[in-house]
Amino acid sequence: DAGVIQSPRHEVTEMGQEVTLRCKPISGHDYLFWYRQTMMRGLELLIYFNNNVPIDDSGMPEDRFSAKMPNASFSTLKIQPSEPRDSAVYFCASSLRRQETQYFGPGTRLLVL
Amino acid sequence: KNEVEQSPQNLTAQEGEFITINCSYSVGISALHWLQQHPGGGIVSLFMLSSGKKKHGRLIATINIQEKHSSLHITASHPRDSAVYICAVRNSGNTPLVFGKGTRLSVIA
Numbered sequence: 001d002a003g004v005i006q007s008p009r010h011e012v013t014e015m016g017q018e019v020t021l022r023c024k025p026i027s028g029h030d031y032l033f034w035y036r037q038t039m040m041r042g043l044e045l046l047i048y049f050n051n052n053v054p055i056d057d058s059g060m061p062e063d064r065f066s067a068k069m070p071n072a073s074f075s076t077l078k079i080q081p082s083e084p085r086d087s088a089v090y091f092c093a094s095s096l097r098r099q100e101t102q103y104f105g106p107g108t109r110l111l112v113l
Numbered sequence: 114k115n116e117v118e119q120s121p122q123n124l125t126a127q128e129g130e131f132i133t134i135n136c137s138y139s140v141g142i143s144a145l146h147w148l149q150q151h152p153g154g155g156i157v158s159l160f161m162l163s164s165g166k167k168k169h170g171r172l173i174a175t176i177n178i179q180e181k182h183s184s185l186h187i188t189a190s191h192p193r194d195s196a197v198y199i200c201a202v203r204n205s206g207n208t209p210l211v212f213g214k215g216t217r218l219s220v221i222a
Contacts, residue, residue, distance in 0.1 A: 043199065043212040056209060089154060102146075104156035 004105035006092050012111045018080040021108045024073055025094030033102060034067055034077050035091040043091070049075065050098070082112045115140045119200050119213035126220050132187040134216045136200030139181065146210065147174050147185050148199040156199075159185070190220045 005024040013019055025032045033048040047057040052069045060067070064083070069075040079086055089109050093102040116139040126132055136145070147159040160167050160174040162183075167174050171190075176183040187194055200213040 042214045043201070045209040048209070059209065091156060093156075101158045101161055103158065104148075107154050107156075109154070 004092055004094055004103055006090075006105035006108050008108060009106060010109045010111075012113065013082055014113050015083050016081045017112075018078065019082045019086075019110060019112075021077040021090050021092075021110070023075045023077070023092030023105060025075070025092070026103055027073065029094035029096050029103075031095045031098055031102075032069060032075050033093040033095075034075070035093065036088045037091060037107075038088045046077070082110075084112045086110065087112050115142065115202055115204055115211045117200055117202055117211050117213040119198075119216050121216060122214070123217045124219070126190050126218070128191060128220055128222050130190050130220075132190050132194075132218065132220075134185045134198050134200075134218070136183045136185070136202075136213055137181060138202045138211075140204055141178070141181070142202045143205050144203045145176055145183050146201040146203075147183075148201060150197040150199060150215070152196065159198075187218075192220045192222050195219050 004026055007022045030051055034046040035043050036046055037043045044059055046059045047067045048055055049069045065079055067077045087110055089107045091107045092105040095102045118137045120135045144161055144163050146161050149157045149159050162174055162176050171188045173186040185198055195218055197215040197217050199215045201210040203210050
């Protein structure tokens with residue numbers, strides 16, 4: 001298996017622009033997680049899905065952030081409009097079951113100017 | 114909310130040294146994870162444990178539930194062990210992981 005795939009790997013954009021991050025989980029995994037990592041706050045869970053359904057989005061910072069999982073093999077995290085404070089590395093991870101090991105993607109490094 | 118503290122924040126060691134990284138948490142948990150983040154940014158799950166000890170190669174993870182404390186040990190450290198090591202805990206079955214700030218390890222040849 002190719003592991004968790006994220007795209008793009010790097011994104012540089014100007015504030016106010018819409019940013020869409022993409023994730024393909026490991027085939028067969030029922031859980032998908034979106035995390036954000038910054039120097040100040042470390043890793044934070046934004047939202048997670050079970051069988052394509054959002055279960056907990058309490059970590060989503062504000063209404064500018066939205067996440068979807070239209071099918072078992074694809075998820076998006078959208079920021080609209082983006083702000084400089086959104087600059088971070090965004091990781092996607094998947095696991096077979098909730099309590100089991102999570103496999104992380106390579107991350108998307110986002111810079112909002 | 115669980116507070117997760119890691120120590121030390123930064124650690125520099127000579128190749129071959131025995132290394133210990135500590136993680137303490139404030140509230141009882143159902144599981145604890147140790148993650149490794151390489152200089153390139155990739156994150157790898159090392160261990161998930163809820164009691165006792167686990168060993169994988171030169172890495173050993175222990176947890177003391179009563180003391181709310183876990184340690185990650187690296188024996189015969191090597192420069193390729195240089196990375197950030199992150200501890201994460203889950204309070205109960207459906208709560209999200211809470212992460213420590215990480216320990217940055219540099220192993221010098």
